[in-house]
Amino acid sequence: MKLICYLSNGYPTMESGIRIAKEYVEAGCDIIEVDFPSSDPFLEGEYIAGRMKSALEGCSDYSRYMDSIKAIKSDNPNTKLVLLCYEDTILKIGTQPFIEFCTQNQIHDMIYVGGDNEEVKSSIIKSGMKISCYVQFHMPEEEIKAALASNGFVYMQAKPTANNINPLYPTLKDCIDELKRRGITREIYAGVGIYTTEDIQMAKNAGADAVFVGSTILKLQTDIPKMKEIIARFKKACSE
Template sequence: MKTKLIGYLSYGYPSIEESIKIADVYAKSGCDVIEISYPTDNAYIDSEYISSRMRLAIEKCNDADAYFNGISKIREENPNVELLLLIYEHSIIELGLNKFIKYCKDNSIEDIILVGTKDDTITNELMKNNLKISCYVTFGMPDNEVEEAKNSNGFVYLQAKPDGKVKEGYDTLDKCIKYLKNVGIKTPIYAGVGISTKEDVNMASKAGADGVFVGSAILKKQHDFKELEAFIKELKSGIE
């Protein structure tokens, strides 16, 4: 199976309506998966570039039902594209756990990137309801992160490029992916962080990643839909 191209959608920015249009461009241009980030005014884990977009989205609209309805529209218009949802734990608590679970099931969303967790309470409840919770593993693959990934029911979000210490003997992405598979990880391994060009996508694809995330680089093309479409097609051409 070919590596999936995953496009990050800064949902709600500049508006819900515009996000729906952007999602359509993603789908029509070749994104296999759309990563929808549910906005919050306290995106303390994300970069300032991403968190500022989330804040502006919330300032413009803080209506949970409007966001839910908008994602339903994205699902309706793009039935063949997978949707995964990035959401902060505090946002789920504010929304209500049962409401959030029902929303995900109603919109065929199974994969969740859950960030800002305080403990395993919310994670365990989501998993009990058959939602798949991803697990982030840094390039150095410390033992505790690998163990968490082995116990997760969702995909592994693997840092695509080193930014510091690496595990001895595992200095390239392909070696990291093989290591994770050899220690017993059966769920998909998606690579991200630092992916911004066709060459980056090609590197991750050759390394054996099941999917590759493109974040800020794709957001910076959204001022012009034709440019965005061309950029996504270029990224897609890097997949082997």
């Protein structure tokens, strides 16, 4: 199972983000989820939304965020990148320039958030990009159908929120087994609520292909040796 670490692009600076990406990879991170900070990150928690806001206060020029991602890609050529991008950000960049950026840099996977502009999403998919689909732990039927219709990995909520459990699928393994039974053959990545090695082992035993780790790693970026130690420990849990 692969380990995905979240990187706040441009926080606290562009240069630090590029440097931290290298530290991630050296410590054992398999995939980096890197964002284009949004001015309206409505799906994010307060912590990551605050980092996006701070990044944009420091730099609102999205071409510099593109340059940062290019540098990360160049420094870590064997590491897969997954872009997190809100629709409003894509519209600010321009759909075609965004597509050209992804194509030129051989970035194929993204988490696309928000908006009802089907033309934008359709253009991105036609370009060859793969857009993930999020499925909540209580397995809403409409989200399962959307996952079946999508072309990217399935982002499966790893842990339930309060009262967010479908009695037919009470565990993560039950949820993943049902998605596969329904015909999902693409990767299933588990995220939200992954904080410990026990969480990672639970996701691995459930059949996830990768796990997302976010704030647990982000909060250690002022102590790089400790951050790398935790990433290495998480990677070991993915492999055991």
